[in-house]
Amino acid sequence: MRKRFGGKTALAPTDLTIEGERCLALVGPSGSGKSTILRLVLGLVAPDEGTISIGGEHLDARTAPNLRLRMGYVIQDGGLFPHLDAEDNAAIVARQNGYTEERVKKRLEALIDLVGLSPEHLRRYPVELSGGERQRVGLMRALMLDPPILLFDEPLAALDPIIRLRLQEDLRRIFRDLKKTVLFVTHDLAEAAFVADEIALLHDGRLVQKGSIDDLVQRPKDAFVTEFFQAQRVQLPTNGGAR
């Protein structure tokens, strides 16, 4: 799978490719362009220059609606619609696309176990769920159509540390078990190191360095990389994982 970007203000000309069934974390401070990349990939904004292709298919205004169905998208706090209960939130796109109720039900049952919720959560409205539960429902919604690609935009930023830790573990398990191709935006380097196979560090709209956490720690490309690591007090992990 290959993507190329060309942007002007938010994102300097950038080439970025994610291998299939791998998880790439986009890391960087606020305004570094990581969310812009997600919005470009979703076709929510068009690049000023350059092209984006997903699974070999060129992304433009015409192809975006269909390509979006091949990508699951999760944002901070789940991004759930407050007037729909958890089930309707999770199933809204499936129902739009003609899933029978039977098929929706089967899919929901499978996903509930996968994301670690129980059936009674499905009848609750977002306001009646905890932050972690909302995020799990958001994950169900993203996985509903079983898309090959998952996109995460700071999914865990608003959660408290313990719940966050559990979700990180669950996410990593799900990515690997389901063999998804994942683009994971976070400003937390430790989180990126834990869930992702590779890290792309961005700064001021430019891609500074891409590689495994070990690459970045041991062979920082410039002073910013070192500085960013120090700022986050990341201990040197040994093999792409635990703190």
Added chain:
Amino acid sequence: MKRALFFFFATAVGCAALLAARQAASDVVDPGAATVTVGSKGFPESWILGAALTALAEEAGASKVAHRKNLGGTEITYQALKSGSIDLYPEYTGTIDQVILKSTRAKSHDEMRAALAEADLGMSDPLGFNDGYAIAVSREAATRLGLRAISDLKSHPELRFGFTHEFLGRADGFAGLSRHYGLAARETRGVQHELAYEALARGQLDVIDIYTTDPQIEKLSLVLLRDDLAFFPRYDAVLLYRRDLERRAPAALRAMMRMVGRVDERMMMRANAAVALHGLSAEEGARALVADALGVQSTSAGRAPGLSARLVRNVARHLELVGVSLFFAVLIGVPLGIWATRSKPVAVLSLAGAGLLQTIPSLALLAFLIPLLGIGTAPALVALFVYGLLPIVQSTFTGLKSIPAPLSEAADAIGLRAGTKLRRVALPMASPAIMSGIKTSAVINVGTATLAALIGAEGLGNPILQGIALRDTGLILEGSVPAALLALVVQGAFSWLDRIVIPEGLRRSSRAP
């Protein structure tokens, strides 16, 4: 949302059926034979004459005679005549000359007839009484200050003037009067005619304009100031009619013409007193007038319906006006609000446009609509629709705009099509705002619909306007109490409707801490 959609269509079908039924009902009684519609202006003397003419036309065998009572001022009534909404109404020569023909010098009756013929209108000979303007003061003030003629007012600039809006606006009204008599500029209030009597009686005003056949003159023993410099023209009552009536309903026209030359000031003042002071209906007053003037007992001057029948009818008509106009305001307003969120020019145009329409005074809007739509229900519905539009467009627009940007973007990003997003996400999330806009429209229109009575659309405004004209508190309450209750009922109905339309999740969210 499905239930909301169902409700919407049920209402649509209901409204359409209601309109169709009314149309059918009004068509059935119209088999092509002579139909005559008599009009009358917004004061008791005109109602009485209108009712008398209606009774005479009915007796002459016209198949359908209607009386559009209480149409308001000259402009509205004359437009109604010209547009064919009414066939005939009692008018006064001074008014025809000054207001309708806008003459710069007094015309003879023959000159007026010739000018009216150009608009295919006819004017009868005088009915026999002069109902002119006069200037009145209280007996106490007249004695104390020695006021006898209008010229005497010049030396008393401290006197407070209160004149009707029509008198203030007419060339033969206050402007001409003060020029003619050289009255110094002073504070002058515009006051509704019947309320002016009240204010004079309470000593809040000193000088008012009156009509020479007003029964209050005797009751309050007012002094009419002599027109010593001969300013006021004569206001001989005549019948103003469409000339096609001569061919369409010759017998009815002949029967109505029997009033010509038969009604003197005394008779008219007596009939006015019966209605304006003693609480008789215009129809009863008309029966007495016809008996007095023609020496015959009229048989068919209709009986006024009883209180409960009037109430039911007025409330039903009122609800119909509000319901139908609101339905169309929702039908147009919500899509317009949606469109406005997608196009800047549409947003500016529709919000500014609806806001501008909102500022047109209702009376002006109604008067403007009469040449286009005639009088009655149609212009009233259009006016109410116009007033109902802004709150709905605005609330739809702001409701949709206030959906948090991340959620709106998430809807696109997860692959919802534009239609699904609008139906399943945007509109339900905006529904509390939209519903409150619709509720505002409904409550405003319950109030505004009372003004529809000014142009013959009936409803609860009818008893209110008649009550003001008659200074009859009971009649005013008969209209205003149900109108106020109706506003409360509408409020209540909306909190019930909210429960159907607004998704439960949003209601739970708003209750959550």
